[in-house]
Amino acid sequence: MSAYSLLCTLANEIALLESTAATLGWDQETYMPPKALEHRAQQMGYLGGKGHALFTLRKFRLLLDKAEGEELQPVQAANVREWRRLNNRSIRLSKRLVEEFSIASSRAKAAWVEARKNSDFAQFAPHLDKLVQLTRKKAEKWSYTTEPYDALLDEFEPGAQAVQISTLFDSLRPQLSALAKEAVVRSAGVPAHALEGDYPVHLQQQLNREVAESIGFDFEGGRIDTTTHPFCTKLGPHDQRLTTRYDPKDFTSSLFGILHEAGHGLYEQGLPPADYGLPSGTFVSLGIHESQSRLWENHVGRSRPFWERWLPRAKEIFPALTLSLEDFLRALHRAEFSFIRVEADEATYDLHILLRFLLERRMLNRELKIKDLPQAWNEQFEDLFGLTPPDNARGCLQDIHWSMGALGYFPTYTLGNLNAAQLYHAAQQVPAIAEACAAAEYVPLLGWLRHHIHSKGATLTSGELITAATGSPTDASWHLAHLRSRFLG
Amino acid sequence: MSAYSLLCTLANEIALLESTAATLGWDQETYMPPKALEHRAQQMGYLGGKGHALFTLRKFRLLLDKAEGEELQPVQAANVREWRRLNNRSIRLSKRLVEEFSIASSRAKAAWVEARKNSDFAQFAPHLDKLVQLTRKKAEKWSYTTEPYDALLDEFEPGAQAVQISTLFDSLRPQLSALAKEAVVRSAGVPAHALEGDYPVHLQQQLNREVAESIGFDFEGGRIDTTTHPFCTKLGPHDQRLTTRYDPKDFTSSLFGILHEAGHGLYEQGLPPADYGLPSGTFVSLGIHESQSRLWENHVGRSRPFWERWLPRAKEIFPALTLSLEDFLRALHRAEFSFIRVEADEATYDLHILLRFLLERRMLNRELKIKDLPQAWNEQFEDLFGLTPPDNARGCLQDIHWSMGALGYFPTYTLGNLNAAQLYHAAQQVPAIAEACAAAEYVPLLGWLRHHIHSKGATLTSGELITAATGSPTDASWHLAHLRSRFLG
Numbered sequence: 001m002s003a004y005s006l007l008c009t010l011a012n013e014i015a016l017l018e019s020t021a022a023t024l025g026w027d028q029e030t031y032m033p034p035k036a037l038e039h040r041a042q043q044m045g046y047l048g049g050k051g052h053a054l055f056t057l058r059k060f061r062l063l064l065d066k067a068e069g070e071e072l073q074p075v076q077a078a079n080v081r082e083w084r085r086l087n088n089r090s091i092r093l094s095k096r097l098v099e100e101f102s103i104a105s106s107r108a109k110a111a112w113v114e115a116r117k118n119s120d121f122a123q124f125a126p127h128l129d130k131l132v133q134l135t136r137k138k139a140e141k142w143s144y145t146t147e148p149y150d151a152l153l154d155e156f157e158p159g160a161q162a163v164q165i166s167t168l169f170d171s172l173r174p175q176l177s178a179l180a181k182e183a184v185v186r187s188a189g190v191p192a193h194a195l196e197g198d199y200p201v202h203l204q205q206q207l208n209r210e211v212a213e214s215i216g217f218d219f220e221g222g223r224i225d226t227t228t229h230p231f232c233t234k235l236g237p238h239d240q241r242l243t244t245r246y247d248p249k250d251f252t253s254s255l256f257g258i259l260h261e262a263g264h265g266l267y268e269q270g271l272p273p274a275d276y277g278l279p280s281g282t283f284v285s286l287g288i289h290e291s292q293s294r295l296w297e298n299h300v301g302r303s304r305p306f307w308e309r310w311l312p313r314a315k316e317i318f319p320a321l322t323l324s325l326e327d328f329l330r331a332l333h334r335a336e337f338s339f340i341r342v343e344a345d346e347a348t349y350d351l352h353i354l355l356r357f358l359l360e361r362r363m364l365n366r367e368l369k370i371k372d373l374p375q376a377w378n379e380q381f382e383d384l385f386g387l388t389p390p391d392n393a394r395g396c397l398q399d400i401h402w403s404m405g406a407l408g409y410f411p412t413y414t415l416g417n418l419n420a421a422q423l424y425h426a427a428q429q430v431p432a433i434a435e436a437c438a439a440a441e442y443v444p445l446l447g448w449l450r451h452h453i454h455s456k457g458a459t460l461t462s463g464e465l466i467t468a469a470t471g472s473p474t475d476a477s478w479h480l481a482h483l484r485s486r487f488l489g
Numbered sequence: 490m491s492a493y494s495l496l497c498t499l500a501n502e503i504a505l506l507e508s509t510a511a512t513l514g515w516d517q518e519t520y521m522p523p524k525a526l527e528h529r530a531q532q533m534g535y536l537g538g539k540g541h542a543l544f545t546l547r548k549f550r551l552l553l554d555k556a557e558g559e560e561l562q563p564v565q566a567a568n569v570r571e572w573r574r575l576n577n578r579s580i581r582l583s584k585r586l587v588e589e590f591s592i593a594s595s596r597a598k599a600a601w602v603e604a605r606k607n608s609d610f611a612q613f614a615p616h617l618d619k620l621v622q623l624t625r626k627k628a629e630k631w632s633y634t635t636e637p638y639d640a641l642l643d644e645f646e647p648g649a650q651a652v653q654i655s656t657l658f659d660s661l662r663p664q665l666s667a668l669a670k671e672a673v674v675r676s677a678g679v680p681a682h683a684l685e686g687d688y689p690v691h692l693q694q695q696l697n698r699e700v701a702e703s704i705g706f707d708f709e710g711g712r713i714d715t716t717t718h719p720f721c722t723k724l725g726p727h728d729q730r731l732t733t734r735y736d737p738k739d740f741t742s743s744l745f746g747i748l749h750e751a752g753h754g755l756y757e758q759g760l761p762p763a764d765y766g767l768p769s770g771t772f773v774s775l776g777i778h779e780s781q782s783r784l785w786e787n788h789v790g791r792s793r794p795f796w797e798r799w800l801p802r803a804k805e806i807f808p809a810l811t812l813s814l815e816d817f818l819r820a821l822h823r824a825e826f827s828f829i830r831v832e833a834d835e836a837t838y839d840l841h842i843l844l845r846f847l848l849e850r851r852m853l854n855r856e857l858k859i860k861d862l863p864q865a866w867n868e869q870f871e872d873l874f875g876l877t878p879p880d881n882a883r884g885c886l887q888d889i890h891w892s893m894g895a896l897g898y899f900p901t902y903t904l905g906n907l908n909a910a911q912l913y914h915a916a917q918q919v920p921a922i923a924e925a926c927a928a929a930e931y932v933p934l935l936g937w938l939r940h941h942i943h944s945k946g947a948t949l950t951s952g953e954l955i956t957a958a959t960g961s962p963t964d965a966s967w968h969l970a971h972l973r974s975r976f977l978g
Binding site for chain 1: 502505508509512513516520521522523524525527528529531532535536707708709710711712714724725726727728765
């Protein structure tokens with residue numbers, strides 16, 4: 001047997017362990033009773049340890065050395081390259097550092113929940129301080145050329161660099177700010193609660209399912225369940241779980257949640273199942289993953305043709321829904337400066353990301369002391385949004401990411417927005433796709449994404465992938481054009 | 490560290506693997522989308538193999554040898570005894586035989602589903618033949634003194650023997666037959682569908698939950714979900730999952746299902762959580778497990794005091810329910826000779842078990858050829874019930890057990906009935922328990938079961954357990970007395 005085949009066997013075993021842990025994780029967030037938590041944590045720790053141990057085996061590295069000398073097909077060579085990259089990252093962290101980080105972040109998460117509830121940054125500060133220190137230590141171990149942030153970005157968006165993200169945001173900022181201000185002004189006449197009504201959960205579930213099916217989500221290999229913090233997770237090559245939460249007063253909340261998660265799910269359902277567990281059967285980066293969710297949520301789901309088809313159906317399902325198409329779209333495209341990222345509209349969303357990127361980069365570079373974070377947040381917020389958060393719960397304590405030690409994650413949201421706009425624009429250049437989208441038929445669009453993005457797995461870098469699909473690397477102009485047309489058009 | 494402690498560590502790891510497999514199994518029967526089946530089977534095989542490998546390690550046996558020489562507390566000594574017994578059984582089967590059996594039974598199960606659908610025994614016969622041969626081979630490996638059936642019984646009801654079960658059924662048969670006949674005659678005036686009405690599933694769920702809570706099931710450490718073939722499974726020391734199915738025309742179907750499964754669940758919730766994964770934290774036998782489910786389902790759930798409390802509540806929940814208490818109880822206690830075991834009433838149930846015991850014992854002893862099973866079934870059925878099954882689907886193809894190779898399992902259902910009656914009778918001798926039960930308050934009864942049964946785990950044999958709790962070994966007289974009082978009283 002070739003070293004490559006033996007690596008595939010090991011990767012398959014790791015995938016069995018990881019998909020098992022994913023199943024336990026899904027249950028934990030959807031159905032698990034509260035007293036089960038401690039045993040579940042033990043199971044997760046056990047499975048995680050087993051998977052990590054297999055991946056960092058000396059045998060794995062020796063096989064990689066041998067496989068690099070074997071004659072391989074291009075996809076096989078890509079898999080070996082990706083394994084080498086991931087393995088290099090894994091073996092550089094000592095077991096002790098991994099465990100220390102895991103304990104610190106589980107404590108920090110618990111402290112953050114309390115701190116946010118009380119809007120009391122002091123409760124969270126020592127935990128964040130510890131996590132930033134440990135994160136810096138991880139970055140040192142992984143090594144970087146310019147600054148620690150690069151080593152972190154590499155986990156979520158392989159190859160991305162802080163200076164490049166910084167340049168991107170610098171160029172975006174003035175245009176985004178101007179656009180957001182203008183969009184907010186133009187929304188002044190739209191009532192804030194126009195979408196509110198009485199929308200029973202079981203009827204929302206019916207509409208959500210019809211919509212998810214219509215964009216191509218395969219319910220024979222997936223499902224939707226209810227949770228507090230919605231996510232999408234893959235439990236096997238044909239087992240894609242979406243989750244959402246319901247606001248009985250606003251059906252669009254769960255519907256756009258489902259369009260978003262189904263976007264992630266369609267990417268996963270489109271990865272080659274025969275390559276499950278190999279890099280060629282795995283998503284390439286979070287910035288690409290997020291491009292898929294944003295594309296279906298915003299470019300498809302908030303478009304006029306989509307609602308030309310679905311508003312009449314929604315009205316059949318919900319007797320309470322009486323808005324005209326024009327009023328409905330106006331309500332949907334209402335822009336406003338608000339405090340909470342996850343509730344932000346498209347026009348202002350990326351400013352929230354910019355803020356977080358600026359601050360976490362400064363914390364990592366020791367330019368911002370943890371204790372000064374609330375003040376720095378509020379000043380920066382005032383500068384970007386013209387508002388000051390009334391408390392830290394609606395300020396620097398609002399997101400879970402830092403409490404999990406996930407610094408370097410936020411920029412992938414904006415990369416997702418840029419890639420979504422660029423991909424959607426490229427697909428629209430195919431007349432059959434543009435025509436179908438205009439009639440709210442999405443089979444051709446999904447086919448295009450399957451071909452250009454989903455089927456490639458991680459055999460190309462995200463940059464190569466976007467260039468191959470659209471003709472040029474990620475570029476903010478399409479996203480800005482989209483926002484302009486939606487909010488100022 | 491003592492050998493005993495090291496055994497506990499290994500047992501803990503096995504429990505992590507087994508509870509993980511149980512979680513995957515629960516998901517498979519409740520929520521998993523259909524296309525996920527193949528990957529799930531791979532995960533289950535992988536986890537099963539890992540657990541079995543740990544348990545049959547040479548190291549495990551060497552530690553057992555050492556632990557047997559250590560100074561141990563009585564509970565620790567009981568654990569070592571039980572590990573030795575289980576280990577002896579495990580190591581006697583070759584990996585090849587285990588795999589061969591697993592493949593044959595998964596094929597047999599698929600063939601059985603089709604055969605039952607078509608009521609075509611010929612489709613199933615070769616698979617059953619193969620499984621009986623392999624089961625006989627397993628029994629030979631496990632070894633036995635009198636007949637192969639003993640070795641099989643030992644898996645489900647350690648220490649039980651075919652000749653003893655046979656004597657028990659021989660003594661039960663004439664009394665049961667006479668009692669069943671008389672009960673059926675007396676039910677002649679009770680309409681067959683008196684319980685039918687319109688009972689929306691979400692309202693059934695509400696009543697079921699209230700009832701399960703009232704008998705002491707802890708929903709902070711458990712839950713109820715929907716499935717096709719109801720079961721109860723433990724995913725961790727504080728994670729007990731019950732499942733049921735709903736008949737929108739008859740709320741008693743899911744309610745008695747939940748009382749039954751909650752009976753199993755209460756046993757599991759009452760095992761000492763600190764001993765989770767050790768024999769002292771594990772149920773002792775299926776005959777004891779079933780005694781708990783039958784006690785709550787039949788002795789509590791079908792009693793007059795229970796419905797004096799719950800019928801008024803059920804009427805609040807279900808506008809369609811208008812029966813008087815007397816008519817309701819008459820409908821509940823209606824006896825009838827019918828073809829399907831799982832739908833049988835208490836008066837006729839054990840005759841179904843007797844039939845299966847007689848036939849599977851003869852198949853194993855080569856006294857009955859597989860091809861002659863349908864005829865033997867029908868003759869025996871005619872003899873016991875005075876009816877001939879109209880087809881094999883309602884005859885020898887009705888149960889899943891044989892298709893899984895679970896020969897020797899059926900008698901535990903009747904042992905459960907006998908133990909339930911004996912335990913319930915013993916508990917009623919405590920005046921405070923009898924008074925509470927008469928008022929449909931079950932905290933004292935549960936306390937008695939916790940003390941005498943649940944808290945003991947597998948530190949006593951089932952025989953020792955019943956004797957310690959009731960003063961004598963399992964005896965059919967209490968069950969017969971219960972049936973007489975219920976059906977002929």
